[in-house]
Amino acid sequence: xxxxxxxxxxxxxxxxxxxxxxxxxxxxxxxxxxxxxxxxxxxxxxxxxxxxxxxxxxxxxxxxxxxxxxxxxxxxxxxxxxxxxxxxxxxxxxxxxxxxxxxxxxxxxxxxxxxxxxxxxxxxxxxxxxxxxxxxxxxxxxxxxxxxxxxxxxxxxxxxxxxxxxxxxxxxxxxxxxxxxxxxxxxxxxxxxxxxxxxxxxxxxxxxxxxxxxxxxxxxxxxxxxxxxxxxxxxxxxxxxxxxxxxxxxxxxxxxxxxxxxxxxxxxxxxxxxxxxxxxxxxxxxxxxxxxxxxxxxxxxxxxxxx
Numbered sequence: 098x099x100x101x102x103x104x105x106x107x108x109x110x111x112x113x114x115x116x117x118x119x120x121x122x123x124x125x126x127x128x129x130x131x132x133x134x135x136x137x138x139x140x141x142x143x144x145x146x147x148x149x150x151x152x153x154x155x156x157x158x159x160x161x162x163x164x165x166x167x168x169x170x171x172x173x174x175x176x177x178x179x180x181x182x183x184x185x186x187x188x189x190x191x192x193x194x195x196x197x198x199x200x201x202x203x204x205x206x207x208x209x210x211x212x213x214x215x216x217x218x219x220x221x222x223x224x225x226x227x228x229x230x231x232x233x234x235x236x237x238x239x240x241x242x243x244x245x246x247x248x249x250x251x252x253x254x255x256x257x258x259x260x261x262x263x264x265x266x267x268x269x270x271x272x273x274x275x276x277x278x279x280x281x282x283x284x285x286x287x288x289x290x291x292x293x294x295x296x297x298x299x300x301x302x303x304x305x306x307x308x309x310x311x312x313x314x315x316x317x318x319x320x321x322x323x324x325x326x327x328x329x330x331x332x333x334x335x336x337x338x339x340x341x342x343x344x345x346x347x348x349x350x351x352x353x354x355x356x357x358x359x360x361x362x363x364x365x366x367x368x369x370x371x372x373x374x375x376x377x378x379x380x381x382x383x384x385x386x387x388x389x390x391x392x393x394x395x396x397x398x399x400x401x402x403x404x
Contacts, residue, residue, distance in 0.1 A: 099362030100182035101402060102322075103174075103197060104377070105167050105190030107347075109287075110370035111159045113148035116166045118391045120146075125176045126169035129203070133165045136207055141165075156221070156291065160189050160214035161207060167193040167368030168203055170389055174367065179399060181365070183356060185322040187373055188253075188294065188347050189213070191339070197367070198317035200332060205312050209339075212308045216301040217291060217343075223300055226292025227269040228252070230261050233282030239272075242279065246272040252294035252346045256379040261287070263295040294346055302343035309336045324352040349373075353380045363402050365389060 119126040120142075130142045144153055145162045152158055167190070174180075186194035189210065196206040231239050236251070239260045243249045249264030249272045262272055273284040292298065314332040323330045323338055327348045330338055353364075353376075366374040366388035377386035385402065389395040 099360045101363045102361045103181035103184045103367050104373045105186035105193035106368045107188035107190045108159050113150040115369040117146040122392045123173045125172040129169040156218040157214040161211045164210040170367050171197050198321045200314050200317040216304040220301040221291030224297045227266040228263045228287040230285045231276045242272050242275045250295045254350045256376045263292045298343045306340045327351050
């Protein structure tokens, strides 16, 4: 049997009610939420469990909510002795992966994520932007369209034929129009007001540099694979990596392909939703890719991983 990789979701995977069932069934999950409430305030868990969805979806709320949810699910997996050979994450999910690897403890990770969400939210006010998914074109064609459309960049290489672009709103609209003319199956504006993972996030990167300098990272165990650098990263490089992450593309497809080349044949999405496991199946249908977000899906996932 090959390697098992824990993958941690990023912003966009949040949903009203996430974590409620896990916390009601598993004391280890409930303890994670209790610790988060002590750090962020008594209404934090209520927002995750009860919404409203509009408030939960805001950048400053969604990021810590997803981080805590992933760590609650991870706590249950640890209780059941399900251990990863490698951990990785998509954007925000890198913080969850690093906490799961012991590179940063839960409270420091939560503080960093809360700061990250706030910094990114402030950056969208300073420089509003847009993001869109381009479906059905080769990456190189989308890259070429971006380079001739103004302030817009390819930022999420999610799967074959799915590349997210990010930038100034008029430039994103121009690139979407050009992609449709070039034969894209579909272009979809994302429900965000910011230009995440683009150079327009420089102010947020500056704020995070100050916060990250205050944290002492430990060597990740199990190993941490970055979907930004597409490499295994040790403690010495984490501060610089997480600053660079703010303005750099997420190389998800390339990272999954590299992990498979390195012997991974099972992927478990740890946290809310099924976005990453779905992308992994589109990247390579020969691997097992399952998700765990509630007690039922967790037990099914554990069963599938053991087959």
